[in-house]
Amino acid sequence: MNLVAPSTRLIDSATGAVLGGDELADRLGRVAVALGNLPAGVLFARSGLTVDAVLRYAGAVEAGRPVALLDPALDPAVLADFVRRFEPAAVLGLAEGGAGATPGDLPKGYRRVEDEALGPVWVRETAPADQPHPDLAVLLATSGSTGDPKFVRLSREAVLANATAIAEALSIGPDEVAPTSLPLYYSFGMSVLNSHLAAGAAILVVDGGVLAREFWQAVQEHGATSLAGVPYNYEMLHRIRWSPAKYPSLRTLTQAGGKLRDEVILAFHEKISTAGGRFHVMWGCTEAGPRMSTLPADALPDRVGSVGPALAGGSFNVLDADGAETSEPGVVGEVVYRGPNVMMGYAEGSADLSRGDEQGGVLRTGDLGHLDEDGFVWLRGRLKRFGKIFGIRVNLHDIEEMVRDQGPVVAVSGPDKIVLFLEGIEPDECRAVAGRLAERLKLHRSGFDVRSIERLPQLPNGKIDYRSLEAQV
Structure with a gap:
């Protein structure tokens, strides 16, 4: 192929x-x-x-x-x-x-x-x-x-296998027109390009991003049929009350690149459904070429929060407490993916480029989660995203979920405390959020440092720049 x-x-x-x-x-x-x-x-x-x-x-x-x-x-x-x-x-x-x-x-x-x-x-x-x-x-x-x-x-097999599986999952055909809403050097952006090239669709090459007027003019003029975005893109569109109804050709919205708030997922699902389209939550990583799963549009709203089952050709297991792989529902552990799109390995220098496949199609994702009875994946944060409060180990993803109703939030580990950056919150509300967390976790309020930030810092690919936030702590 x-x-x-x-x-x-x-x-x-x-x-x-x-x-x-x-x-x-x-x-x-x-x-x-x-x-x-x-x-x-x-x-x-x-x-x-x-x-x-x-x-x-x-x-x-x-x-x-x-x-x-x-x-x-x-x-x-x-x-x-x-x-x-x-x-x-x-x-x-x-x-x-x-x-x-x-x-x-x-x-x-x-x-x-x-x-x-x-x-x-x-x-x-x-x-x-x-x-x-x-x-x-x-x-x-x-x-x-x-x-x-x-x-x-x-x-080459990984790139083509993933492109084919995504085209199948999203029913991409020659009549689709996908705008370049994400950078090509970012794995999600490359994946959108690959899946549409392989399906014989059209690529609308447009610069500027989803907040640029020129981007939406091109979508309108050339009849773009889909939009791919990371959580930041959808949070910004949600904030400005963007509606797909303004662009009748749009019929598919896809989201990957991190956790999007459930309420925002449901808001866009309702908007695009009303317009006769569909919203797909997808999950992947660069090491898997890069997408591994998609939540079928008809699984919303019932399964909001899940990233869906594996793409065709792939499968998920979870490592249990003994380190053994299992597909039993409800077991929480590191999610393991198997599929033809898994990378050959990493490279840190020219000598590594000559190495063959070192993964055997198996990828330990570094994400905590569990499977349900239908094989849908439910994530619970990164394995390494933990902090300590007074010596007690806490999952930073869980902390974020507790206050996500306040808006976009990132929690990072500080010196024996957790520092939360909340976008758009009033400074005088920070103390109330800290008190709410302290009461919920039965810990002293001083273990939570809640800070207001005008806008969470972004990398060029639209993901949160965790390193710059950690540098502030």
């Missing part, structure tokens, strides 16, 4: 140009040939929300060239460190991201080339000591733009 189906179209919202059929095949072919002429090794692709970025990525997968998708706004020093450690054959997309997104200085051992099909490229002058494994297709940084030293290694 190829990643790009024959009926796929790319729509450039900036120009209105539509690229499809023989013209798309020709452009992809020329990109693939140009990539094939580059030295052997992994490719780095700075990938903004442009048609050229989509063509470089799809061309690399089609040509069998492993490619790392990178944020074009990545700090030049971080990019230089990645280049030093992973020794890519070439760095593509030097012009991505606009004038303010410079890739930095030409690295030592590279030369700059102007290629007709690829644009400006840094090309390595000598072959790296290590060559990537033949199954390797895509590399994604584990923490987006934070400079985390690890890449997730995804095989």
Whole structure:
């Protein structure tokens, strides 16, 4: 199976140009040939929300060239460190991201080339000591733009299997039009792209995000049929009272990338249902290429809070108290996923790129949860997201759930206390929230430091920037 189906179209919202059929095949072919002429090794692709970025990525997968998708706004020093450690054959997309997104200085051992099909490229002058494994297709940084030293290694089979399973779960067909509401270097954004390319649908390439007027103008003009968002996107749309009824072509809303408040899920489920559409909660992680489950739209509102059963080809178990896997309903433990979309492993340097599959299709997710009698997953927070109050261990996810009715909230561990950041709460309400938690958990009020914050900090992919909050504690 190829990643790009024959009926796929790319729509450039900036120009209105539509690229499809023989013209798309020709452009992809020329990109693939140009990539094939580059030295052997992994490719780095700075990938903004442009048609050229989509063509470089799809061309690399089609040509069998492993490619790392990178944020074009990545700090030049971080990019230089990645280049030093992973020794890519070439760095593509030097012009991505606009004038303010410079890739930095030409690295030592590279030369700059102007290629007709690829644009400006840094090309390595000598072959790296290590060559990537033949199954390797895509590399994604584990923490987006934070400079985390690890890449997730995804095989071609993992990328295609996940794209196919998602297209099946969401009934994506050639008549669908998906806008690029998420960055391509973010695993969820790449997944939306993959599933629509594989299904022969249209990709509406539009920059700006869901709060930009230009984004919704493009949705209206080109008849976008779906919207993918992380919790922050939906919280913001909920706050401004956005309604899908304004955009009659929209019929599918999907949400992944973290926990969205139940009341917001139900609000959007009701809105899109009234308009004849559906709302899907999905769950995944970069290490699973990246989606693992979807909650069927007809499971709402009865199963709000669940992330649903595994996608086709996958399965879930839970580790019990003895460390044994079980699918028994109600057992709480670390959720384990099995499926063809599980990564090959991590990479921290060029030598790791030559390694084969180290996971065997099994992923310990690091999330606590349980299964119900129908195999639906109910999550209870991250395994490592714990703090201590007066020496008592508490689950930070549980703490957040206790006050989530106040609005978006993040709890982090402080020195023998829990610090909560509540978005939009009045400062004089913070003490009341702390008292409520103290009473609920039978602990002294001083164990809770509740702070008002105008807006929770976000990473470029829309997820909460926990590190910046922890740095404030």
